[in-house]
Amino acid sequence: MTAKKVIETKKVSRVFKNGEIEVHALTDIDLIIVEGEFVAIMGASGSGKSTLLNILGCLDKPTSGDYYLDNVHVNMLNKNQLADIRNQKIGFIFQSYNLLSRTTALENVELPLVYDRTGRFSNSKEIARQALELVGLADRIYHRTNQLSGGEQQRVAIARALVNDPALILSDEATGNLDSKASIDVADLFVKLNNKGKTIVMITHEPEIAQFAKRMIYLRDGKVLTDEFIKNRSTKEQALLDLELTS
């Protein structure tokens, strides 16, 4: 029995036009990611990894090619349907957290449920509280964004990405603004979520963070250079030990 396809792209390309100049950010990407996978996307800056993640996250549309998310043909959707897809099927985590300022952790996590039109969540406060518990912030739910450390803010953002029970969690350099210790905590959190069955795709430029994933895709010039399963996955203990040795 084959696992359910969460992501399927067929010859996805993305071309940016800047006046006369055409920039081929992505060229003919064929990619299948099934349920329960934990994928790290790596590559130099300008390799197209953010563009790919934006397309996977329905924030951008491919110039050509087809994208199926959870068996929905995304190319055919209009703006409102895309918004709903983002709301129901995707949890997005950003490098700069993008939390609402002067707002409590709980209210931030609740936010996606405010825009939920399916009515699947009856008690949004309770669901948000559970998500914060899951990321280890049970004692911080009424703290405002500015009262939290960077690592804590990113965990609030992760809780926000989890709260709508998405088919896919996308992380764009989630550890980019964090110190090594906080980065390892976040990576470990991803592993735990993945162990619970969440499908995760994360961009990172730190190899030691990528080592936490199950599969690594390396992009160069808008094309997949390598795509392989990771044999020796890192663990939190291992990474902390390495950190001690190098410092």
Next chain:
Amino acid sequence: MHQLLKTFKVALKAINKNRSRSLLTILGIIIGVGAVIMTISAGEGATKQVQDQISGLGSNLLMIYTKMEHRGGSNVRMGKPIDKRDFDILQKNAVFISKLSPIIVVGAQAIGPNGYKSTAIYGVSNEYFDVLSRELYSGDFFKEEDVKNASKVCVIGETNREELFVNLDPIGRKIRIDKIPFTVVGLLKEEGQGAMGQDQDDLIIAPYTTVQNRLHGRRRGYDMIMASALNENCISEAKIEAAELLRESHRILEGEENDFEITTQVELQEITGNITGILTILLGAIASISLLVGGIGIMNIMLVSVTERTREIGTRLAIGARESDILIQFLIEAITLSLVGGLFGVLLGVVGNQIIYKITDFYIPTAMYSILIGFGFSALVGIAFGYFPARKAAKLNPIDALRYE
């Protein structure tokens, strides 16, 4: 509907989160609306007060006086003065005039038991009180016999009572005007400030015969004749008739100009109407400027607020808000701020008018249309400039909004 309710809550939360900015926006609207209401109402109030005073003179009023010309800085009489002969002719022959009184004004010092004051002495006939419809606070007007006998009696205004008598009852007591003793028979009801700011209670009224014989230095003629037309419908007939009689009396040939002037109350109202109209326009212009400045303030703060929140809009879009969710949220925010600011602005305007009334005694009725203009304009500006930048932001690609610095 459920979604709308949720968005409504989001909007109110956002207002609360950005408390200082919200308060500044509201303050801008409050001041804008309040200023407009107060300036427009002040203009309206002044106009109304002047109009009331003139119509208070009695709409049948005619004023007949010698033609004046401005020469070398002072007013010079251009013709034969209006005198007893003219008065008698009008009294005997004018069918459209019911009541009339000569008016002689002299300045003099009045001395009472408790003080003295320089004031204007009006020499009039007993019919003056009917022509001008002034009312008494106590005592009585003087009678026809007093005029005939040139009695030394007078009616005084409130300002003079205060200066000359302080706390004594003036009725029946004597005052001296230029060393001549007059008996006070009546006290006029207080009228307050006149249309042009003059004190309408600073006067003493005495029979014109007495004033002419004792105080006027026996100059010829009257300063004016005030007359009442029979009724409101024959004012112009009365004016034409009086003019004909006076031309005859002054022996003015056909084709020659009148050496006197006759002004009716209606004409007076028109003249002052023009003046107060200009006043209203002026105040309106000031109000428009404050409205404009207030509007720019609102506009500024709304624009800055939305631009500043582009990233927030990006975040909301990324986690699944529809364009319409964002739009409605910002619209509700703008409407709420404008409404709250507008309501407090109206309150400020109305209360401000009351405070001015308490302090200066200048009654300003709050003009309804000033509320509509002030409230409407600031609401429009607030909503427009809360809405359009938000619309621009909501239409952005979520990624671009997220990257916005």
